[in-house]
Each structure stands twice: as C-alpha cells, then as structure tokens.
Amino acid sequence: MADATQATERPIIAYVDEDEDALEDFLIDADNSNLFREVIILKPEARLADMLEVLLTLPIDALVSDFRLSDASPIEYDGGQLVTAYLAARAEFPCFIRTSWDNDALHGTDDVNRVYSKEEGSQDLNRPLFERISLQIAHHKLQLQKWSDELEALLAIERSTLTATQIERIVQLDTRIEAQFGADHAVSQDARRAIFDGGLYSRKQELLADTERLIADIKRTLGEEGATDG
Structure with a gap:
C-alpha cells in the first residue's frame, strides 16, 4: 500500500x-x-x-x-x-x-x-x-528511504551489543541523511561518533534531540566568536 x-x-x-x-x-x-x-x-x-x-x-x-x-x-x-x-x-x-x-x-x-x-x-x-x-x-527518494530504513534498524539494536562497524555505519548514515536537508547544518562525524562512544543514548529520538543541541551549540559558539571579532 x-x-x-x-x-x-x-x-x-x-x-x-x-x-x-x-x-x-x-x-x-x-x-x-x-x-x-x-x-x-x-x-x-x-x-x-x-x-x-x-x-x-x-x-x-x-x-x-x-x-x-x-x-x-x-x-x-x-x-x-x-x-x-x-x-x-x-x-x-x-x-x-x-x-x-x-x-x-x-x-x-x-x-x-x-x-x-x-x-x-x-x-x-x-x-x-x-x-x-x-x-x-x-x-533520490528511494536512496533516502533505504538509508533511513537501515539507520532505523541499526538504532533498534541494543546499545551495549553494537559493534564498532555498526557504530561507524550509524554515523555515516545519519550524516548522509542530514546532508540531504542542509549540509551546512550537518554535525561532524566526529561529534556524532562521540555520542555513540559515550553510550549516553539508545534510541533514535534521543539521538536526534542530541543532534539538535549540538547544532545549537555550534551556532551559538560561532555567534559569540563573531561578536568577539567584531
């Protein structure tokens, strides 16, 4: 359907x-x-x-x-x-x-x-x-759907059982998907990887919430630096 x-x-x-x-x-x-x-x-x-x-x-x-x-x-x-x-x-x-x-x-x-x-x-x-x-x-839409489905399946895996390869793939997929909607706002892969390596979150919505906070932090930091330079 x-x-x-x-x-x-x-x-x-x-x-x-x-x-x-x-x-x-x-x-x-x-x-x-x-x-x-x-x-x-x-x-x-x-x-x-x-x-x-x-x-x-x-x-x-x-x-x-x-x-x-x-x-x-x-x-x-x-x-x-x-x-x-x-x-x-x-x-x-x-x-x-x-x-x-x-x-x-x-x-x-x-x-x-x-x-x-x-x-x-x-x-x-x-x-x-x-x-x-x-x-x-x-x-293009089919490729996005495939990436999204794969990411959702990986995020459903119990966090403690994720392998290094699976974590790396999650980081890659999340970065690719976000780049489709605004590459200039994408969080770096190192930042994303740190989220998983820290073991702080276990489900997709929590990951997305943290991504939004990281974006806000980056924008705020750049704004403060611009104000200082001015």
Whole structure:
C-alpha cells in the first residue's frame, strides 16, 4: 500500500530563468507532462546568496535552471554556479541545467549529465528532460528511504551489543541523511561518533534531540566568536 501511495505522489520542481517567455513555456510544457504536482517558476535574484536563500525555503524535489541567467539583467552567477551552490547546501539533490549554449554549460558544471539543450517548438521535445527529472527524483527518494530504513534498524539494536562497524555505519548514515536537508547544518562525524562512544543514548529520538543541541551549540559558539571579532 505504501508503494502504491508513493507512486501517485507527483513531485514539485522549481525552474529559474531570466526570460519571461521561457519561464511560461517551461511551465506550460511541464504542466502538460502530468509528471509534476507543481511547477514553481522564478526569475533569478541579482546575488547568488539571495537566490539560494529563496530556493532553500521552497519544498521542492528538484531544481532546474537556465544556464545563461544574465541576458536580461546583470546577474553575478550562471546556472552552473547556482546548481553548485545548491548542492553544497543539499548534497546529491536532483539538479538540472537547460541551455542554448551547450559548450559553455558543459564546461561550467562538474557533471555533464545535468545539462540539457533547450528545445523550441513542440512540448514533446522536452518530454525526455521531464522524464529524466521524474526518474532522478524517484531514485533520490528511494536512496533516502533505504538509508533511513537501515539507520532505523541499526538504532533498534541494543546499545551495549553494537559493534564498532555498526557504530561507524550509524554515523555515516545519519550524516548522509542530514546532508540531504542542509549540509551546512550537518554535525561532524566526529561529534556524532562521540555520542555513540559515550553510550549516553539508545534510541533514535534521543539521538536526534542530541543532534539538535549540538547544532545549537555550534551556532551559538560561532555567534559569540563573531561578536568577539567584531
């Protein structure tokens, strides 16, 4: 039943482009593909940090960006740099780049498989991109579910019987999962390992609560250092 429910849940995607007509065309074609629950279209902010902040507040399952974002107005970054910045915040997130400048885009990204040519005309020409986006989202969610299931099973083991290998795997899984939702807020693996080595907690909710406290401590420490430096 769970698999059937997941299969009917269509994802939400965001598309960034400086061209109003290109945004509208993408929205129409993506909607007509019937592969997505919602398509959010956005014009780029002038600063990369501002654009990233906007995107990270959206409940999206994939990000698509035009490569040339500065044709209509001065923009300090291109689509490749936007994708790189987003992936630095959310590791392994499904990201794609559309372009009419294939050669520049291919050299401007560290993964050429993310780059797709803009296709003018029939919406059927964009169908391969939409299908790839949908498949990549499904793959990403499946990987997260596998990691989550494995982590839950390991956390259910009696703490006193955990082996060093199992503890190491718990640390790896917890770090990977959190990095999907904000790599900049992830607690270091050394800190996570210390939680287990100390033998203070035995269940998942307690681990998550301690992780939140560690994050708060790190932010508070950085804030105090910034105030001192100022």
